[in-house]
Amino acid sequence: MADQPATLYCANHPDRETMLRCNRCDKPICYQCAVLTEVGYRCRECVNAQRARYYNAAPLDLPLAAAVALILGALVGALAYAILGAIGWFGFLIAFMAGPAAGGAIAEVIRRAVGRRRAPGMKWTAAIMCLAGVLLGGLLLVGAPALAGGLPPAMLLRVLPRLLFRLDVLLLAGLAASTVYARLL
Numbered sequence: 001m002a003d004q005p006a007t008l009y010c011a012n013h014p015d016r017e018t019m020l021r022c023n024r025c026d027k028p029i030c031y032q033c034a035v036l037t038e039v040g041y042r043c044r045e046c047v048n049a050q051r052a053r054y055y056n057a058a059p060l061d062l063p064l065a066a067a068v069a070l071i072l073g074a075l076v077g078a079l080a081y082a083i084l085g086a087i088g089w090f091g092f093l094i095a096f097m098a099g100p101a102a103g104g105a106i107a108e109v110i111r112r113a114v115g116r117r118r119a120p121g122m123k124w125t126a127a128i129m130c131l132a133g134v135l136l137g138g139l140l141l142v143g144a145p146a147l148a149g150g151l152p153p154a155m156l157l158r159v160l161p162r163l164l165f166r167l168d169v170l171l172l173a174g175l176a177a178s179t180v181y182a183r184l185l
């Protein structure tokens with residue numbers, strides 16, 4: 001029974017001896033063909049099949065997640081720029097509490113919008129779009145009235161960085177975006 005195991009040859013490289021097998025399909029694989037996963041060595045075919053099953057998103061899920069993150073981020077941004085500045089240092093306290101809460105809510109809306117499906121890159125796409133949304137919200141909040149009030153666009157561009165660079169809002173945006181990243185798969 002327990003005699004010397006027969007020599008194995010890699011399924012993709014018939015000239016290479018190996019002692020490894022894919023632990024899912026049992027195919028002999030050489031070190032170059034093996035992929036080390038959390039559950040041991042697997043062949044590329046098994047890893048790709050697993051990945052395809054895990055990432056089950058429809059083609060429009062990723063753009064949808066990005067759009068939701070941008071729009072809700074803009075809403076949060078407009079609110080943050082409008083409210084936080086008016087309440088002084090207390091704004092930082094609000095930002096600390098509201099940032100993760102806003103991020104959690106945005107992540108939940110995204111998860112429902114995409115039917116809880118998973119797409120590669122969805123978490124960082126949503127997080128970046130959430131950050132961009134906050135700035136967009138601030139831009140609309142301070143930029144639109146200024147332009148409507150007759151401020152020349154060139155002048156607006158000069159003062160805009162100073163208006164948008166607010167540590168309390170950026171803290172809130174960073175906390176919201178990192179919560180979105182952490183909550184999504």
Ligand SMILES: [Zn+2]
Nearest residue numbers: 022025043046
């Ligand atoms: Zn395999």
Ligand SMILES: [Zn+2]
Nearest residue numbers: 010013030033
């Ligand atoms: Zn091989």
